[in-house]
Amino acid sequence: MSREQLRTVASERGLVGGPFGSSLVNADYTDDGVPVIRGTNMSAGRFIGGEFAFVSHEKFARDLIRNSAVPGDIIYTQRGTLGQVALVPNGGVKTYVVSQSQMRLRVDPQQAIPEFVYYASTTKEFLKQIDDRAISTGVPHTNLGILAELEIPLPPLAEQRAIAEVLGALDDKIAANTVLAATTAQLASTDFAATVRQAKWGPSFEEIADISGGGTPSTKNPAFWDGEVWWATPTDMTALVGPYLESTSRKITPDGLAKCSSKLFAPGAILMTSRATIGALAINGVPTALNQGFIAVEPHDPRLMWWLFHEMESRVQEFISWANGATFLELSRGNFKRLSVRLIDEAALSAFHLRVTPLHDLARRSLAENRRLAAIRDMLLPQLMSGKLRVGDAEAAASEAGVWTRQA
Template sequence: MNRQPLSAIAAPRGLVGGPFGSSLVNADYTLEGVPVIRGANMSAGRFIGGEFVFVSPEKFTRDLSRNHAVPQDIIYTQRGTLGQVALVPRGVQETFVVSQSQMRLRVDPNRAVPEFVYYASTTADFLRQIEDRAISTGVPHTNLGILAELTIPLPPLAEQQAIAEVLGALDDKIAANASLASTADELSLGQFQSFLRDGELAERATADVATVVLGGTPSKAISGYWTNGTVPWLNSGELNATRVLEPSALITEEALSKSAAKMMPPGATLIAITGATLGQIARLEIAASGNQSIVGVWSEDPIMSVWLYFALRARRDQLLTRATGAAQQHVSKADVAQLQIPVPSRETLWTFGQYAIPLLNLATNAERESIALAATRDALLPHLMSDKLRVRDAESAASAAGL
């Protein structure tokens, strides 16, 4: 397939970096105005998103108008987490500012389809080009000159559009599922909070109403205990999501038997107790074990396990007040076990369960479907970009995945 550098598909003055350092500093940020695209806005999926900071319209007009982005522009990370790329969405905001750590590409519509260029910029081949050309002195970074030279496959416009539509449909469904799961979780939380506010609840130590276990580390004498394992194994970094549906690794049963870690059932609440993820809470949707950075909490009563998930979230700030450590903050299993949580009557618990359990199941099923859709998208992407797969066949594969 024909390949072209990004410079060949850019509109006039389409490749733009962020402003000079002194032109945009923290003191320039305001509560409203023109949003600034920073690294934190590059990890929300296909489109920029998350919490934005702003600059005033006057600041934008005076110092930053050259460093702007508009819908359909493509944003690349220049320093920090290299390889991040995102589109500026339509219908949200007409103008953005590109920060010092980002670069913007505006494509010539006669040469390329922005959504296609975005997907081409997420391939392993494109990421390798960035890695090979990155400047490693200090913080790893690239620049506009490097970005301009990076190449992507460039089929005819009609084919670009067709490829972008197939992959975009998968991402649209993933985004819809994420919204559905978030709404289901918020509704369940709202119901919990209404009982917390209006119900007659007793305060009990977590260990009085639930099983509390600490993860462990397998014996170092077992070599290669991650190889060919069958038992799902977790670490605290996986608790950034609301629900844990897939493990990062599989451990052998022999290694687990020589570890202090215990198997935790579906429905358990996981709490990260150390390091950067301290206080992260997620609901486990598979049977799994984990390392010593995780505490698991559950009840034999599945409705109580659901209540515990929300009760521990409600008491997260209280748990964090127990954190100790200078270099790395942490809490202990005992801190979790002794944490006072609200406990309802059996009638209140049953009423809550009838409302919350179907919603949590809906959220879990939506996220499981998204995992399958993302796997399909990632499998199709390199084949579509290399012309090894026809769009019609890709559409069939997407349909089979549940689109």
């Protein structure tokens, strides 16, 4: 399979950066108009997304037409978090502006399929090219000249399209599952908001649940680390797509667990970050130990699990108001334990538990499927880009995953 520089697949004037200096400043942003693609819009998955800033149509026409992006364009980060890449989606908005920290590639349709170029730009080999050529002076950055020289594999158009369709089918299913999980979790929160109106202030958290914290084994002892015990930090929580902790970025050994002040929490504990970022919540789906940045709540009555989860979710701002600390805010377990809980009667509690548990189960299953689909996609991507895997075999793998119907 041949390899070509991005300049080869670009249309005429297809490689464009953001506006210079004073051409786009904070004072130019408006409440509506032409949306501006910034770094915060580059982390929503395959497509740009999230909350956009805007410039007026007059400002766009006068100063920023050259920096426009349209559906099918590929956006690359120029400075800051290098390696971010996203597509401008079809449908909806017809024109965007590329900010000073982004670059745009518009491909020549006779040379490449935009979706294929996007996937080729997410491979480890491509990202290594960026790392190797990045300018490290000040904030790490790159430029249009460097971007133009980066290479991607370039099979015939028909093969590009087939590869993009297989990988896209997996990403489409992941996106649909993500929406489903968010929607069902929100339904549970909405149910709680309606039901809690019937509640009365009752006992404290410590009267209806075991309240615990965590700890960290000595980092100087390698015998405590890289074992088989999941060990969560607040970073694991803030990275979650939904409030379900199924794994952690680090593990400790049984000896490490024995030498730190965390117990191994059985699945079903309500975990909440209690320092720096206060109020990130999740239910653990696997036995998990915690570092010291947590408050863990284990209800005495299993029916209280989702009720207390949503109760805590709805009171994060209150928890923050109880926090203190000179270096960073921290909510102490002592303060948390004494806070009262809103409760409903036994029959209403049982009914609530029966209503919201299936919602959370569906959300959790959807996100678990996403992890499986992402693993399949990440396995197929380098194999397809290198030519080691035939498209037909990739289609078969996607079909087995339930996201591809083989064409007759």
